[in-house]
Amino acid sequence: MKLKMIKGINKNTIVSLLSIILGLLAGAVLMLITGSNPIDGYTYLFRGGFMNIERFGNTLATATPLIFTGLSVAFAFKTGLFNIGAAGQMLFGGFCATAVGLSLTWPKPLLLMAMVLSAILGGALWALIPGLLKARFNVHEVVSTIMMNWISYWVVYYAVPAYLKGSFLETESRRLPHSASLRVDWLTNLFNGSYINLGIFLAIAAALIIAFILNRTVLGYELKAVGFNRHAAEYAGINVNKSIILSMMIAGALAGLGGAALYTGNAFNIQIGVLPSQGFDGIAVSLLASNSPIGVLGAAIFFGLLYSGRGFMNAMTKIPPEIADTIIATIIYFAATNVLIEGFVDRIRRKKRGV
């Protein structure tokens, strides 16, 4: 029985690895078409992400918000919900954390806790509304979370210049003081000046906690049951509406944490007029990870590598940045289409058996 389980895990892993390889191959074709050497390109891409400790730190830091949004989407998926609103939840969670960080002058540990908590609450609040709408009126969460994205966008657009404005920059908030930043000196020094920050530890902890909740707890059992089969859950006496709302809130809280990691860890302030792309990349991360929380860690770091290595590839080759973006997008696209790859793997297996 053990053997079989390992085999089952392997299949997802194979599919994900194949997806990545296919993506890299597709990217290689693009590089060839634009007259660059793919081997050089990928060499520089990977070196850009890993060649020294600072870059390794940056790769992890780039991956941090993606871990959170990936977890957010994966958790929602597992409980039968499609959270497209991670971007908005993230933005609002990040806004809350920034607001707390700029408003309070507590000692750093206390302040960071307050900021993280407010990011959790902010993200959860932003997802609560689609959750309520779904539970109460059966409004599809895809629609309502997308709309919440824009509400978040405009709330932040208004609130940052109105309340957190710097001395003259209109497009971003005041800069967070060091005591309100997730960056800590020992980590920065350890990684030789990288902008890696405490967010990565929060992200790893979140992945472990989410995996634990989903697989080991009564709560996870209920939420997944509702996700897989709402009717059966109702039949068994599980409070379906409560579960939907709770799932959305947990997903939102995760995305909100991603906002804290992005705006108060990777950056020093929050910007207006931008929906963080990490919110949408979270969907791809989750797909590549087959919605497994631990898989999300790996997938997010892979994406982080692509994003952080891309610039070096760019600088070292004559691949124009736009093509580099296309290559990265292609890799992500292939990586995220594991459903197709899965069918392909199944077919190969069948063929082999048929012979």
Place this chain on the structure above:
Amino acid sequence: MEYVVEMLNIRKEFPGIVANDDITLNLKKGEILALLGENGAGKSTLMGILFGMNQPDSGSIRINGSEVQISNPNAANDLGIGMVHQHFKLVHNFTITENIILGIEPKAWLTIDIKAASKRIRELSELYGLNVDPDAKIEDVSVGMQQRVEILKMLYRNAEILIMDEPTAVLTPQEISELANIMKRLVSEGKSIILITHKLKEIKAVADRCTVIRRGKLIGTVDVATTSQEEMAEMMVGRQVSFKVDKEQQEAGEVVLKLEDISVLNSRKVMGLKNFSLEVRAGEIVGIAGVEGNGQTELVEAITGLRKAEAGRIFLKGKDITELPIRSRIRHGMAHIPEDRHKRGLVLDYTLEENMVLELYDCPPFSKNGLLNKADIRSYAEEIMKHFDVRSGQGAISVARSLSGGNQQKAIVGRELEQNPELLIAVQPTRGLDVGSIEYIHKRLVEQRSKGKAILLVSLELSEIFNLSDRIAIVSNGELVGVVDADKTSENEVGLMMTGIKRGERLEAQNDQRHK
């Protein structure tokens, strides 16, 4: 003798299970061959192989004498093989014509030549007596008509060999007899049919020969005319099967379930159940007889808490449970075998063990402080599987979806009975099951009765109601027509009452009630 289909020494293995083990099946031109077997015996796998959905591990297939490779359903279509699935694959807001031509639309320049298609469908319909209106929309026609559309789809694609997968499972008795006529018409026009079923009565009615498989192995092929139902049942199950359930006479005890004038809205927001009153006592089985959609669903959902009662009260062992949530009703000793095992009964993507604690996961020993205790869950599930003979590929960790229908149902029945409920609501507990499983489940229900538990049985099969019930309550159009003692009535009388006719007998029946 010339065979149109020869499947020779077919073997097919799935993880943990040999679905087909050296099975040989031959179909003659112009005959109806029944393929009989219990749920999970391997019928669907075998036919899936013939239709190109699965590839056999070994063995060969010949069509009209020449060996073929059927790699996908399209290849099967090209060979003149068509399949009518149990679950129809139709687009509901398309017309019948549009559904039939889907995928092979006749083109006139850039547009679809609907008229030509519609004309041809009309001709085919007349030739085979299908009585189909090509311009009607699927959503407006009956289930029986939808099935005929599926048949027409095959005929339109010039299928010579038709595979019909449990075609009667979804039909009313009238529709079943119509289907039988259609099938006879088809073979008289030269088509050949393989009928997958586990209903012996139907085999007797239409089939020429019958191939029986059991647990993936071929048992034999018999001539239907000269073989009795009992003999076929024994071939299928592997032992003698009794169609009659033995149950001892016993006095009913205290009232367990009491319904007082309950009224319930149906999903279209009109009263689906009106002023309904009924009592179910300890140690008795009360059957609810009625034509589908006459308030049974509303009744069951109101008792179990899935639906709100607009008026009236519901008592469980004297306690008013009208306002209680579902979970508390379960904790007060109510169990429910739901009508639709896929919709309500199981979380198909959960493992069997996870499904076995669907109502109990938050109780000790299955969880403590919010954490699941997987070891206890597994041993509990394995116990249920043993007690109720649930077979699966990978034991307790099999995904529920991978189980055959019969085993899924046995698992649900096991889960509900293992809670030792005071009141069991059993809705269509044997729907779609083979005789072996039916017999088994019936036995367990009667056993429950003998232990002094109350059972409310809802079934569309009158024979099941009569086999099990002590008393029968008849519903029609959301109202209680009457309650009769099972041994003082006949199927005929109950059948009439199901149509809503209240006759003299009804008065007698009620008098009997009062004497009790």
Place this chain on the structure above:
Amino acid sequence: MGKKLVSLALAVMMVLLALVGCSKPSTGPDGEGSADLKVGMVTDAGTIDDKSFNQGTWEGVLKAGDNLKLSTQYLKPAGTTEGDYLKEIANLYDAGFKFIVTPGYKFETAIFQAQDRYTDAKFVLIDGSPHAGDYNVVVKENTVSIFFAEHESGFLAGLATALQLKEGEVGFIGGMEIPAVQKFNWGFQQGIDYANENYDTNIKMDKENFVYQGSFDNVAAGQQLAAKMYDKGVNAIFAAAGGVGVGVINEAKTRVKAGEEVWVVGVDVDQYSEGIYEGNKSIILTSAMKEIGTAAYDMIKAEKDGKFPGGEILTFDAKNNGVGIPAENPNLSADVTNKVAEVFKKLQSGEVKVSDEQGELIK
């Protein structure tokens, strides 16, 4: 069965990783020193062909690359946070680009850090000056900070507009309310006033027609705002608003094709070609230019000549030909061009002064 696929997958991964591992880790790709100077640029928000800041800077870099035989490369950051910028600066630096040009005030904090971290590299920060987020400006020896006198540029464009139109009404659409945009606006108003007072033109300005859209990328909003203003009778709109300005230009083109006579005054670079609606005819009356490309070119050239003005904050204004309107303005009469040239000289000599503060002006 699964094993085969796993091994296949692993094999491919191994090859890829091996390739990465094999390549020499540390040494920079090329030699150093100004002998073979490599010039890099990091773009701000928006694309390299934004017909504005990024493009202007890049053209200067490219020109330097051609004239001085240097290799050039630009990188586009994934976002607009300090981290994103620093990452691309590091990429350029690690790839041997030791002369880095960054357009836009958003780079201020990133350059503040970079100038300390990469002491052997040179930085040119256009439209900003390095600080730690507290506006305490520190320009290190390896950095030059460049500002433009936008108010003078706006003044000349306003003057040209008024002279050409003679009478009518003008409006202003800005992007975000940041100093550079504000100074364009204030200068533009002073230019109009100057013409009204000294050249007897009659151009009206209404408070309601001077607005900041709030972003640099909302094309649709720009179009709507422009439509509203043109409907109210405005003849020319000064659009200092990036992508928002594109919307303004689009609206003007539509109206001109429909027979109306409306104009747009461009910004940052000569936007004449942006406004072409038919043949060679453009709705761009003139443009308030900042010689971004010249600035970038000059700095690169200075480095090449060993005269890099490190540690300085330079202002490009009329005096050093750092601002102005395009030399060729097909939509301006020769008379107007001459008059503007006269005033331009007075600006250079200091005879005419343009304020870079709001004072009594609109917003």
